[in-house]
Amino acid sequence: MAGRVPWATVLAMTFVEVTHAGHVSTLTINRPDKLNALSEQVLGDLNTAIEHISGLDHVRAAVITGTGKAFVAGADIAAMRDMHPAQAREFGAMGHRIFRAIEELRFPVIAAVNGFALGGGCELALACDFIYASTKAKFGQPEVNLGIIPGFGGTQRLPRRVGSAMARELIYTGKMINADEALRIGLANAVFEPDELLAAATKAAEEMATKGPLAIASAKRLIRDGMDHSLPQANELEMDAFGEGFGTADQTEGMSAFLEKRTPEFKGV
Numbered sequence: 291m292a293g294r295v296p297w298a299t300v301l302a303m304t305f306v307e308v309t310h311a312g313h314v315s316t317l318t319i320n321r322p323d324k325l326n327a328l329s330e331q332v333l334g335d336l337n338t339a340i341e342h343i344s345g346l347d348h349v350r351a352a353v354i355t356g357t358g359k360a361f362v363a364g365a366d367i368a369a370m371r372d373m374h375p376a377q378a379r380e381f382g383a384m385g386h387r388i389f390r391a392i393e394e395l396r397f398p399v400i401a402a403v404n405g406f407a408l409g410g411g412c413e414l415a416l417a418c419d420f421i422y423a424s425t426k427a428k429f430g431q432p433e434v435n436l437g438i439i440p441g442f443g444g445t446q447r448l449p450r451r452v453g454s455a456m457a458r459e460l461i462y463t464g465k466m467i468n469a470d471e472a473l474r475i476g477l478a479n480a481v482f483e484p485d486e487l488l489a490a491a492t493k494a495a496e497e498m499a500t501k502g503p504l505a506i507a508s509a510k511r512l513i514r515d516g517m518d519h520s521l522p523q524a525n526e527l528e529m530d531a532f533g534e535g536f537g538t539a540d541q542t543e544g545m546s547a548f549l550e551k552r553t554p555e556f557k558g559v
């Protein structure tokens with residue numbers, strides 16, 4: 291890949307580290323003593339990381355993972371216990387804003403789920419484009435065990451990802467499922483040995499980074515927004531976006547490269 295650089299830390303905060311190589315950024319949530327639980331501070335660092343990578347023109351794909359035995363074991367229960375309803379609403383809204391920002395990134399994001407992805411952790415993974423899981427991953431929405439509901443989008447994104455019946459079962463029982471079960475129900479796209487997970491996610495991200503970035507951004511937007519429209523309306527959106535794609539240099543380059551039997555070099559214009 292052109293412009294490839296060695297792995298380098300570009301932004302190290304207390305709870306989130308951002309590294310990048312070539313066109314791929316990796317965000318690592320780093321609060322292992324609390325299983326990477328999402329406090330306001332962790333969410334704040336995650337927000338900064340998302341804003342940071344969204345402003346880097348050369349980034350074309352990202353991976354989100356966690357340090358230690360958890361991806362993210364949920365929102366921070368200790369921080370939430372004494373919240374008043376208005377504070378809880380604001381905390382939930384903060385999670386929603388950040389996870390929406392992940393969905394609105396112009397490039398794909400893979401959740402590399404290395405361990406527990408519970409509550410807000412499962413919801414974070416669901417805000418990513420797709421999930422690669424380690425054999426050690428455990429998924430669940432255990433909020434009902436605490437007497438609350440999922441608050442960072444779980445009641446909405448989980449049924450959209452795995453279907454209403456399976457989402458209801460997971461949310462109403464609060465049970466944990468392993469990586470194979472997550473794969474079976476379509477929550478995870480693939481399962482890897484723990485020491486192969488990050489390499490596999492990075493390889494997939496690197497591969498997507500070689501494709502037309504405007505085309506991927508357009509497809510991501512259509513898949514994300516299409517669900518909120520009727521099928522005929524969503525297909526209209528696709529027709530518009532398909533046509534617009536023919537006004538880009540990437541389209542000329544991609545088709546010319548095919549006809550000239552060479553590898554395309556997409557510039558994202």
Ligand code: COA
Nearest residue numbers: 323324325327363364365366367368406408409410432433
């Ligand atoms: N919020 C705050 N702290 C959390 C946390 C969370 N969501 N999940 C784990 N932790 C903390 C634990 O309190 C513990 O802290 P301590 O060492 O100061 O006591 C530390 O992380 C390690 O967790 P522990 O429970 O000892 O690990 P375990 O391997 O025995 O169990 C889990 C792992 C994931 C099964 C268990 O931690 C758990 O059920 N966590 C809560 C999951 C949850 O309900 N998430 C949804 C929140 S809305």
